[in-house]
Amino acid sequence: MAKLKIIVSATSFFCTRIEWALKLKGLEYELTVEDWDKGKSELLLKSNPVHKKVPVLLDDGVVVAESKVILEYIDEKWKGGDFYPLLPQDPYERAQARFWAQFADDKCAFGTWGACRAEDALEKETAMEAALESFAYLEKQIEGKNFFAGEKIGYLDLVAGWIPHWLGVMEETGGLKILDAERFPSLHEWARNFIEIPLIKECLPPRDMLVNYSTTLLSKLRSQAPNKP
């Protein structure tokens, strides 16, 4: 079987969650890293013509895009036996994991990014309040547990896995504070532990690279903002 390939960018946590999943499954893969300075690669445009976004998984002739769809694909293709399960078995627990994964992406990640981008003070405060409210829901999901799935890393841990590393970068470059240890003690504790797991840690991009990327992106977006002269 041909080795699995993932088209990624060096800074995207949507890509890192796929790497984590493949490592948990014990699967070998190679990365094709997009260089945004050169524009999107032919391979990316051909593989994901609809969204033209990373990550994309290339598996022996088939192509799967959209990170949460890829995670489910990986979990369903390599299951049983010694393969590490990402999603729980019980239908209700699976539904819960999917619900909160969608929430973590839509409300927490995009919510935080919205607060980062906001320039107007009132807009920023409103976006940050909304993000804090979303994080409060996530805090309740992890309370009293080591991982979102219980005792072992699971699907929702991978999806929320940007929080321990990328969130701090967003806070720094966007002038925010979200993951306060007093406000969100369980989430803070989970984040601190999650990032120390060797398999998780070894896939993390260097923090200064993320800071540079985020700073440049925010500056570019602000100069393009429609309310600018």
Add this chain to the structure above:
Amino acid sequence: MAKLKIIVSATSFFCTRIEWALKLKGLEYELTVEDWDKGKSELLLKSNPVHKKVPVLLDDGVVVAESKVILEYIDEKWKGGDFYPLLPQDPYERAQARFWAQFADDKCAFGTWGACRAEDALEKETAMEAALESFAYLEKQIEGKNFFAGEKIGYLDLVAGWIPHWLGVMEETGGLKILDAERFPSLHEWARNFIEIPLIKECLPPRDMLVNYSTTLLSKLRSQAPNKP
């Protein structure tokens, strides 16, 4: 076992797709219909405190929200034996169904609704062009097939199932034309046939109710638009 209950609104296609799934599975259920004139019900607010949206499935003590999450839950809880399968078995085919379901909701449904809402002529044209581009992708998915899943109704047919009935209402009330028989012959043919299947047809809300609802909603949204005096 207690009968399944779904909290719905009378006009939402996100709710109707759940009814279709339960009927395909041969499961009995009862509807609790929200009356938006009276505000959101206690039951809805208690059952889905995060999003406060319909549909919500209440199944013997557990609560599942978000329509595509509910569809997967139904398919995973009532599977095997005589139960009608919603998603295919093959991991890649499942990934494809999920990818296109997300696309159909995000790009086609919300894209069309965006074009409906737009008041400014240029904004409307841009939104409609984007919606047409999205429908062209969906057209390719149904080309040469009776259903998105092949020979039988599947998950993606249920998710795209708003097109045969609700899209015409959006076109009429929003002043658009999307589902042109010459431009999208396969999608048009699928829509015409899908709506005639008795199990599908019997769950459809009356068209005039949808027209009234959409007209009232659009008028309300327009009077609230931020660029209005």
